[in-house]
Amino acid sequence: MAVPEGSPVYEPGLRWSEVDRFGPTGGSYGTPVAEGAGFAYDEATLHELVTEWTDLSKEYRNDLHEAQVIAVAQPPGLEYASGDNAEITRKSGEALVQALTERIAYCEKMASKYVTALGKYATAEEQAKITIDQQSESIV
Template identity: 70%
Template sequence: MAVPEGSPTYEPGLRWSEVDRFRPSGGSYGAPVAQGAGFKYDEATLHELVKEWTDLAKEYQDDRFDAELIAVAQPPGREYASGDNAEITRQSGRALMEALDQRVAYCENMAAKYVAALGKYASEDERAASAVNQQPKGIL
């Protein structure tokens, strides 16, 4: 399967389960920052990113509930094969729970980074507004 040419794109609200992930789409991660590595986003995109990372963390938390059921699986019978199979299933459930916990933490961390970026965005807007308000009023 071929990967499309060009830069990756970001589409707010896009769910990978709803589209072919290798289909080119509109949107943009933002313009590259001239002074170094990274990207810059507008305020609306930052809000959408916070929402999407928070929603993804919630989905992983919901999945963790199901993983707990796997982690406490009981054998269907009282023979050694059923008991051994149930123990392996429980180990898999515990591993899944641990992986989901890591994913929740990652998503929450990403959302926090975008919230911090929004704070910087708001601070810069306030600074710019203050500078504009200090200018003399009227026509010069």
């Protein structure tokens, strides 16, 4: 499989099940933003990223409920083999619960960062509008 040239791309709304694994997928990191504001993504891309990280967090949270069931598994019988098997299953479930909890926290943190970036974006947009309005008043 040939590797496409250039850096990897982000395409908002892309579902990996729809990606052609044997060819370039296209996409972009969003509309380029003018220098100066310090933003790497346009506003629409930031909104999409917040949605995607939030949705991923919800998926992990759903998985967490199922993992908690595994973490309290009971042996089907009272013999030695069943008890050991249940103990190992519980340990595996506990590890899964911990991993999912960490992933949920990470996703929520990422969503929060993009929400913060949206706030900064809106503030920068408002400041630019005020500056333009002041300049146009002095021209008249």
